[in-house]
Amino acid sequence: xxxxxxxxxxxxxxxxxxxxxxxxxxxxxxxxAVLPYDAEVPEGARLExxxxxxxxxxxxxxxxxxxxxxxxxxxxxxxxxxxxxxGGITTLVDMPLNSLPPTTTVDNLRTKQEVARTxxxxxxxxxxxxxxxxxxxxxxxxxxxxxxxxxxxxxxxVDEFPHLDREQLxxxxxxxxxxxxxxxxxxxxxxxxxxxxxxxxxxxxxYLQTRPRISEDVAIKGLIETAKRLDARxxxxxxxxxxxxPLIAAAKAEGVKLTVETCPHYLTLxxxxxxxxASEFKCCxxxxxxxxxxxxxxxxxxxxxxxxxxDHSPSTADLKTDDFATAWGGISGLQLSLxxxxxxxRERGHSLDDVVRWMSARTSELVGLDQKGAIEAxxxxxxxxxxxxxxxxxxxxxxxxxxxxxxxxxxxLHGVVKSTWLRGERIHADGEFTEPTGRLLERKN
Numbered sequence: 330x331x332x333x334x335x336x337x338x339x340x341x342x343x344x345x346x347x348x349x350x351x352x353x354x355x356x357x358x359x360x361x362a363v364l365p366y367d368a369e370v371p372e373g374a375r376l377e378x379x380x381x382x383x384x385x386x387x388x389x390x391x392x393x394x395x396x397x398x399x400x401x402x403x404x405x406x407x408x409x410x411x412x413x414x415x416g417g418i419t420t421l422v423d424m425p426l427n428s429l430p431p432t433t434t435v436d437n438l439r440t441k442q443e444v445a446r447t448x449x450x451x452x453x454x455x456x457x458x459x460x461x462x463x464x465x466x467x468x469x470x471x472x473x474x475x476x477x478x479x480x481x482x483x484x485x486x487v488d489e490f491p492h493l494d495r496e497q498l499x500x501x502x503x504x505x506x507x508x509x510x511x512x513x514x515x516x517x518x519x520x521x522x523x524x525x526x527x528x529x530x531x532x533x534x535x536y537l538q539t540r541p542r543i544s545e546d547v548a549i550k551g552l553i554e555t556a557k558r559l560d561a562r563x564x565x566x567x568x569x570x571x572x573x574x575p576l577i578a579a580a581k582a583e584g585v586k587l588t589v590e591t592c593p594h595y596l597t598l599x600x601x602x603x604x605x606x607a608s609e610f611k612c613c614x615x616x617x618x619x620x621x622x623x624x625x626x627x628x629x630x631x632x633x634x635x636x637x638x639x640d641h642s643p644s645t646a647d648l649k650t651d652d653f654a655t656a657w658g659g660i661s662g663l664q665l666s667l668x669x670x671x672x673x674x675r676e677r678g679h680s681l682d683d684v685v686r687w688m689s690a691r692t693s694e695l696v697g698l699d700q701k702g703a704i705e706a707x708x709x710x711x712x713x714x715x716x717x718x719x720x721x722x723x724x725x726x727x728x729x730x731x732x733x734x735x736x737x738x739x740x741x742l743h744g745v746v747k748s749t750w751l752r753g754e755r756i757h758a759d760g761e762f763t764e765p766t767g768r769l770l771e772r773k774n
Contacts, residue, residue: 332356333371335753337712340366341383343685344704353384355710358752362706379714382747385685386704387419387451387711388667389692391476392566392590392638394659395421398444399429404643404731406448409663410767412729414450414757416664417713417746420693420701420770421451425458425479426490427642433458433490434466435473442769449767450756451749452711454696459501459512461491467504474771476696477511477564482548483519486613486658492519499555506561511696513564516548517614529654531606536653540615542570549573553580553587562586564695567640569595569614571624578633588635588695591625593669594660596637598736606651609736612642613658626677629687636691639666646734661730665737668744671717675743681717697772710753719745 335355342351342363350366354374370376390413397405413421423441425432432438432455445453457475459467467478480501481492493501505512521544528535549565553576556563565577568591580587594612599619603610610616628634642659650656662669667688674684693702700709722741725733748758756763 331371333361333374336370336374336376337379337384338366338376339379339384340381341681342704343383343385343681345690348383348680348682353704355753358710360704360706360708360710363704379747383681383715383717384704385417385681385713385715386689386702386708387713387749387751388417388688389420389698389701390418390639390641390663390666391422391692391696392424392640393421393663394424394427394642396427396643398440400427402645402731403427406445406453407450407765408729408731409641410448410450410453410765411762412663414749414762415729415746417667417715417749418663419451419711419713419749419751420454420698422454422456422476422696425456426485426487429489431458431490432456432475433460433463435469438470438473438475446769448765449769450762450765451751451767452770453767454698454770454772456513458490459493459505461493461497464500464504467501467510468508471508471510476772477513478505479513479515479566481515482552483515483517483522483544485515495551499559502555502561502563503559506559511562511564513566514552515566516552517544518547518551521547529652531651531653533600533603533605533607533610533653536611537600537615537617539654540613542572542617545570545614546573546576550576553585556587557583557585560586565589567592567595567614568625568634569617569621571621571628574624574628574633581633589633590636590638591629591634592638592640593662593666594736595625596622597669597673608649608651608653608656609734609738610660611649611653611656611658612640612660630679636695637666637670637687638692639663643730643732643734646732649734660736661728661732661734664728664730665723665735665742667713667715667746668721668742669737671715671744672742675717681715698770710750712750714747714749716745716747717743719743721745
């Protein structure tokens with residue numbers, strides 16, 4: 330232990346074995362050991378004692394739209410990673426669309442990496458994109474280190490990222506399965522969306538009718554069938570329809586290589602509370618009713634749903650019009666995801682261990698980040714220090730997101746992130762940030 334530089338101590342350290350009082354020894358940016366609470370501090374090491382504040386592994390968010398370059402007025406690596414750090418997130422994986430160019434070729438990936446390199450306050454990995462015409466680019470992107478490939482089964486909302494039809498889905502999935510990759514899917518069926526009522530205006534109930542649960546259910550059913558036939562590994566993005574849960578549970582029981590995520594807004598916000606014209610609540614698929622939300626929480630508890638990610642998808646404020654049909658669909662959640670989920674989880678009898686499992690351990694496992702996601706020897710010394718019993722009221726002006734638009738405005742949340750640590754260095758505390766020290770991550774072959 331002579332090389333230990335730092336010891337972090339808390340009465341509540343969330344480890345894979347459970348929460349306990351412990352001291353965490355850090356050397357060269359890695360966790361050297363998890364020691365008894367009253368272990369002697371090695372000579373020359375600095376002690377940081379957090380008292381009863383909880384020491385969590387840094388949150389790993391595998392679904393973030395940074396939009397940089399190209400739509401940097403919507404968000405950017407500098408602002409997104411500051412917001413993430415303020416929320417206890419130490420690693421994110423950036424989605425391939427809403428930036429220009431999209432991450433659909435190796436050259437485009439390198440462009441995005443170059444932009445991110447000097448702006449990253451936290452570690453960043455990248456998803457590639459699967460388009461109708463880029464099957465030949467998938468293996469090169471995989472070899473270049475992307476963590477998998479995103480596709481849409483219905484229009485994405487941006488022209489440069491078209492969706493896949495059933496044949497194109499099978500072609501991309503087969504190619505990706507051939508080299509052992511992961512396909513992540515926005516699963517809404519375009520035919521069901523076309524058949525739904527075409528309504529506009531400020532009423533949220535009208536918008537909800539335009540994106541019915543059956544659009545998710547049908548898309549997920551087809552996705553499962555294709556994945557089973559091709560023996561492919563697939564991941565369902567931002568599940569909102571509880572009606573799809575029996576399909577998912579049955580597929581997992583059959584051995585289909587299927588994982589599923591949901592998002593804080595589906596777990597903490599309800600259709601019943603959305604005011605008319607409040608398009609800060611608009612996302613695709615949509616926030617549904619409270620009874621639907623209850624079933625999503627049950628699915629997290631029993632493992633049918635694997636993890637929680639933000640799907641941080643910001644835009645400029647002017648795109649959030651009061652017409653739900655035309656407003657941009659996306660919710661900004663990086664800075665608030667951990668306290669939002671903790672607030673709802675504690676009310677439902679869940680522990681911080683559960684939150685860490687859903688938001689750090691399983692997200693790390695999804696993309697193979699075996700150096701992240703847990704407080705145990707050998708992992709990166711990435712931490713969030715959380716005061717779980719303290720509360721705060723969300724003031725949009727206090728957000729680090731480029732555009733101060735949030736569906737959580739005015740809500741009182743439990744869980745104040747006191748500080749955030751990346752590889753043993755404090756990168757955020759008390760609203761102050763260090764200069765960017767995040768690294769660009771690539772999938773291990």
